[in-house]
Amino acid sequence: MxxxxxxxxxxxxxxxxxxxxxxxxxxxxxxxxxxxxxxxxxxxxxxxxxxxxxxxxxxxxxxxxxxxxxxxxxxxxxxxxxxxxxxxxxxxxxxxxxxxxxxxxxxxxxxxxxxxxxxxxxxxxxxxxxxxxxxxxxxxxxxxxxxxxxxxxxxxxxxxxxxxxxxxxxxxxxxxxxxxxxxxxxxxxxxxxxxxxLPPDDNGWLPSARRLIRRVEEYLDEAGTRPVHVSEICAALGVSRRTLHRAFQEVFGLGPVSFLRHKRLCAVHSILKESAPGSTTVASVAMQHGFYELGRFSQYYLAMFGERPSQTLGLAKWQTAGDDIATV
Missing domain, CATH: 2.60.120.10 (Jelly Rolls)
Structure with missing residues (x-):
């Protein structure tokens, strides 16, 4: 395991x-x-x-x-x-x-x-x-x-x-x-x-949304390719979940959970697109990026990129084969 x-x-x-x-x-x-x-x-x-x-x-x-x-x-x-x-x-x-x-x-x-x-x-x-x-x-x-x-x-x-x-x-x-x-x-x-x-806590100061988003994106850049949970961001930046949600809604029109999911989907897409033939599977890449329901992951992926993850991986194999042929 x-x-x-x-x-x-x-x-x-x-x-x-x-x-x-x-x-x-x-x-x-x-x-x-x-x-x-x-x-x-x-x-x-x-x-x-x-x-x-x-x-x-x-x-x-x-x-x-x-x-x-x-x-x-x-x-x-x-x-x-x-x-x-x-x-x-x-x-x-x-x-x-x-x-x-x-x-x-x-x-x-x-x-x-x-x-x-x-x-x-x-x-x-x-x-x-x-x-x-x-x-x-x-x-x-x-x-x-x-x-x-x-x-x-x-x-x-x-x-x-x-x-x-x-x-x-x-x-x-x-x-x-x-x-x-x-x-x-x-x-x-x-x-x-x-x-x-718990009763709502709306007394805290709401930082500038764009400044907070910039801090979040800097944190995500430092994290690299690993999946980052919303609660980790809140702990690292010292902000509440409500504050973070309001900032993301103001800047992107979507919540931090959706934003992080989109970011992880993009990371999966890049890995599948660049993977060598037989070096990985869709399931293993999805799991390592925090997607545990493969059916729902595939739906998200299809809606985001207009193709299924297996198609992206297959395209990577086709491109690799094409490159090999071109060098002969």
Whole structure:
């Protein structure tokens, strides 16, 4: 799977499998519902960062000791009946914060599915960069519950599952540069639901849009060809996601996510166009530039360039063959 990506996926046959419900953290589990527990559990590790997604078919009681020094942020993906963590009644896509060294207990009254990130508290400044309330480690030092917006929460939940699925099926591994991008993509799914629960913060000073855009483009130039996530830009430049979005809308008429996607599409196009025959594949180049849904990537690519990525790669092969003939 590559140096920066470790994947473990298994089927559950009994509640004991949920002792490792969160990668790297032991959880005491007791089955509440009747019947044989069935389910699935997947872990994706990107360096010291991990994402776990589990699903099970009967009620469960979970308890976690205070020995874990990592921050855990979880999301409820589905639930047939009531789910409560501490005194918080969870609704779909809600986000739960379990600070380091804090005991935790939860009750799932029926079949449920969840996602959980686990990483060092010191990493929040980088991973949640640009959003002052989220990038402050103090925000995460106490247990918390964030109510998700129904619409954006559902989108974030589906995206999170798709990311795990594509990383789990990834055959190419991750480089050091793309590993950071995928961590940020996972964190963003959780952050979207947290931000929808917070009051708006419109009191900050909005820098000149063009000056901010210039700083962004200078940062992207220094990053080279690696994919850069919006949250990385916010952290590096010390601006909020809202400020960045307003600046891009003013200058380009599109948001920073769309802008970065266009930039990555251009990078993929250049690589495919210049690749030697048999030296690469569309899938590997797309993955290394942050595209994990190849069908959607192809749609973006076709809309952008008027041809499919395989056609660009094929054209590169044809041009190379033509050059060889010309030299004979």
């Amino acid at each position: 590559g140096q920066f990506l470790l994947v473990d996926s298994r089927k559950l046959d009994g509640f004991e499998g949920l002792h490792e419900a969160v990668h790297g953290s032991h959880v005491d589990v007791m089955q509440l519902g009747r019947g044989r527990l069935r389910g699935t559990l997947s872990h994706v590790g990107i360096g010291d960062f991990s994402l776990s997604i589990g699903a099970f078919n009967v009620g469960m009681r979970t308890q976690r000791s205070s020995s874990d020094d990592k921050l855990i942020i979880g999301m409820l993906l589905s639930a047939e009946e009531r789910v409560a963590h501490w005194s918080f009644d969870m609704q779909l896509n809600d986000v739960l914060v379990i600070p380091p060294l804090l005991e935790h207990d939860g009750v799932f009254h029926g079949a449920s599915a969840y996602a959980a990130m686990r990483f060092d508290l010191s990493d929040v400044t980088s991973l949640f960069g640009g959003e002052a309330r989220l990038s402050d480690p103090g925000t995460w030092r106490s247990r918390g519950h964030f109510r998700a917006d129904p619409d954006t929460g559902a989108i974030a939940s589906r995206r999170l599952v798709r990311i795990l699925s594509h990383l789990r099926d990834n055959k190419y591994g991750l480089t050091s540069s793309t590993a950071d991008f995928w961590k940020r993509s996972i964190v963003e799914c959780m952050a979207a639901n947290v931000m929808s629960s």
